[in-house]
Amino acid sequence: MTTYSAADAVIDQLKKKIQQREARVGIIGLGYVGLPLALLYSEKKFKVTGFDIDSRKIDTLAKGGSYIYRIAPEEIQAAQTSGFSATADYSRLTEMDAIIICVPTPLDEYHEPDLSFITSTTHSIAPHLRAGQLVVLESTTYPGTTEEVMIPILEKENKAGLKAARDGVFTGKEFFAAFSPEREDPGNTTVARPDIPKVVGGLDTQASELARALYGSIFNRTVPVSSPAAAEMTKLLENIYRCVNIALVNELKLLCLRMGIDIWEVIEAASTKPFGFHPFYPGPGLGGHCIPVDPFYLSWKAKEWDFRTRFIELAGEINTNMPYHVLASVSSALNTRKKSVNGAKVLVLGVAYKRDIDDLRESPSLTIIELLREKGAQVAYNDPFFPSVGRGRHYDLNMTNTPLENLAQYDAVLIVTDHTSYDYAAIVEQSQLVIDSRNATKGIASSKIVRC
Numbered sequence: 001m002t003t004y005s006a007a008d009a010v011i012d013q014l015k016k017k018i019q020q021r022e023a024r025v026g027i028i029g030l031g032y033v034g035l036p037l038a039l040l041y042s043e044k045k046f047k048v049t050g051f052d053i054d055s056r057k058i059d060t061l062a063k064g065g066s067y068i069y070r071i072a073p074e075e076i077q078a079a080q081t082s083g084f085s086a087t088a089d090y091s092r093l094t095e096m097d098a099i100i101i102c103v104p105t106p107l108d109e110y111h112e113p114d115l116s117f118i119t120s121t122t123h124s125i126a127p128h129l130r131a132g133q134l135v136v137l138e139s140t141t142y143p144g145t146t147e148e149v150m151i152p153i154l155e156k157e158n159k160a161g162l163k164a165a166r167d168g169v170f171t172g173k174e175f176f177a178a179f180s181p182e183r184e185d186p187g188n189t190t191v192a193r194p195d196i197p198k199v200v201g202g203l204d205t206q207a208s209e210l211a212r213a214l215y216g217s218i219f220n221r222t223v224p225v226s227s228p229a230a231a232e233m234t235k236l237l238e239n240i241y242r243c244v245n246i247a248l249v250n251e252l253k254l255l256c257l258r259m260g261i262d263i264w265e266v267i268e269a270a271s272t273k274p275f276g277f278h279p280f281y282p283g284p285g286l287g288g289h290c291i292p293v294d295p296f297y298l299s300w301k302a303k304e305w306d307f308r309t310r311f312i313e314l315a316g317e318i319n320t321n322m323p324y325h326v327l328a329s330v331s332s333a334l335n336t337r338k339k340s341v342n343g344a345k346v347l348v349l350g351v352a353y354k355r356d357i358d359d360l361r362e363s364p365s366l367t368i369i370e371l372l373r374e375k376g377a378q379v380a381y382n383d384p385f386f387p388s389v390g391r392g393r394h395y396d397l398n399m400t401n402t403p404l405e406n407l408a409q410y411d412a413v414l415i416v417t418d419h420t421s422y423d424y425a426a427i428v429e430q431s432q433l434v435i436d437s438r439n440a441t442k443g444i445a446s447s448k449i450v451r452c
């Protein structure tokens with residue numbers, strides 16, 4: 001049995017390696033979160049190895065290419081010169097000093113957490129784990145995942161009988177474990193990534209210290225919390241806050257539409273209050289990997305504690321209803337022109353879940369397209385980010401991008417995603433009818449516009 005000073009020596013050594021950029025960083029899951037993180041470490045001259053099971057991603061990166069719109073191939077190539085490479089070979093994890101897990105955490109078909117990506121990744125890490133390594137989970141998940149799911153698998157399945165380091169016990173046969181949530185906001189260029197404070201919750205103070213050192217080398221501020229569960233809950237609070245507030249403005253939008261009040265004007269006016277008000281904006285429904293999904297990780301976990309998270313459920317109900325509201329608005333707008341949805345030619349503008357990004361996940365456009373088709377509309381779409389839309393998690397739309405021309409042929413042009421590249425004045429000018437679910441036509445006066 002070694003003493004605390006031996007533990008200190010191990011920690012100091014790893015910290016020193018981090019400070020001197022000699023620590024090897026392994027990032028598992030090279031998607032929207034993992035790849036930018038790998039590039040950040042590379043920029044700071046760490047030697048980074050990415051791990052992914054998607055061979056197309058590995059091949060693209062090996063050729064110096066990128067599969068994420070906002071990441072230029074040159075950034076990948078620059079990282080490669082700093083030693084970045086990607087592999088599907090988990091045995092290379094033994095070379096790493098720190099392992100960061102960024103795999104998906106979706107909901108299953110019953111709207112319950114699907115932890116299969118985390119568990120399969122953890123099963124794959126375990127045989128290659130070695131003493132003194134730091135393992136950090138970044139995937140958004142319910143409080144308890146790091147301690148109840150990740151650590152038990154690592155402890156049970158590693159070959160050297162290693163345990164996670166816990167305060168007061170250090171035998172030299174430990175690994176360190178922490179949770180640190182990702183806070184990326186795709187498309188948001190107002191805050192530089194290193195300026196986004198990084199919350200860190202280690203299983204013990206040593207793990208926290210190491211995780212803070214690791215993230216402190218790329219982020220300007222780290223925020224320690226007392227446990228992995230507190231860090232997991234922090235991320236969920238942030239996303240639930242958004243989900244609930246978006247639901248609130250979505251509901252108020254429906255009321256304002258009925259009362260003939262412009263909700264956008266109201267939000268703009270309320271935003272002039274210098275304290276106590278933060279604006280949220282209504283839309284055609286929630287999209288993306290986070291806001292429509294993450295709150296339900298908590299409502300599922302809450303049931304274990306005999307607790308119902310009513311705000312989350314109510315917000316979910318309102319937000320889920322928004323695509324149906326858009327459908328009703330299209331139907332009503334066509335009706336005023338003595339037309340029906342059945343047989344109407346409708347062009348949907350924007351399939352990405354939000355402006356100027358190349359991410360389709362959970363996009364309300366997909367639901368809206370499906371609903372319109374179910375009602376007999378002939379639907380086309382235009383989105384500069386998606387030449388085609390094939391099979392998603394729920395839908396098999398099998399559509400290709402329609403050029404933005406000859407707009408007068410459509411009975412309705414429906415704005416679902418307000419990409420900045422669109423010339424909205426020209427779109428209104430050329431169309432018979434424009435239904436705008438995003439206030440993209442703000443300032444344009446035309447009887448052809450129906451705002452919904």
Ligand SMILES: NC(=O)c1ccc[n+]([C@@H]2O[C@H](COP(=O)([O-])OP(=O)(O)OC[C@H]3O[C@@H](n4cnc5c(N)ncnc54)[C@H](O)[C@@H]3O)[C@@H](O)[C@H]2O)c1
Pocket residue numbers: 028029030031032033034051052053054057102103104105117120121124138139140141182183184185186289290
């Ligand atoms: N995208 C965001 O803006 C965002 C923001 C904050 C948090 N998050 C969270 O971060 C996590 C990752 O999200 P993402 O958007 O990067 O997902 P993603 O789907 O873009 O990327 C995940 C990657 O993990 C890979 N992967 C899956 N199973 C694997 C395995 N067993 N081994 C190795 N690689 C595997 C996939 O091939 C994919 O490349 C999720 O929990 C998400 O909720 C995402």
